């Protein structure tokens with residue numbers, strides 16, 4: 001674990017976690033974040049921008065729906081990592097969805113002198129979705145999957161990578177944790193006042 005912590009932000013870890021966090025954060029959450037995967041053009045632009053496919057690949061409306069479902073499922077798993085209540089999906093439904101859809105986006109083992117990793121077996125939009133699964137496998141193989149979380153502050157709910165030493169972080173940053181502390185303090189005051197009555 002110390003080893004994993006030491007290279008938390010090294011090479012592939014950053015790429016894999018940055019990719020999945022950007023994907024999870026591409027939907028409406030907290031206050032004012034717009035939907036970035038609303039239709040086929042938007043999904044194509046996002047996947048191309050992330051470098052996961054070329055800009056002339058065919059995408060259907062079903063792919064756009066699949067993209068948003070996959071995002072909800074991953075966000076649900078990240079919420080479970082930070083003890084957030086279930087969001088758009090129940091955790092068991094999200095896990096079942098991910099197990100089922102992983103079969104659509106097969107991965108191939110790539111072995112080199114440096115090590116081995118997984119890469120999408122397909123190209124186009126199927127390969128782009130596959131790359132998201134490969135990123136998850138990369139993080140899990142390094143023992144840091146549980147560090148992929150959703151901020152517990154209800155006005156934020158952004159995906160973030162927990163860099164705390166003991167993986168105990170619940171908020172994406174100090175602004176959210178102090179907001180949450182203030183809210184908890186206010187509600188404690190309120191309930192104490194209620195008790196005094």
Ligand SMILES: [Zn+2]
Nearest residue numbers: 151156172176
């Ligand atoms: Zn936050």
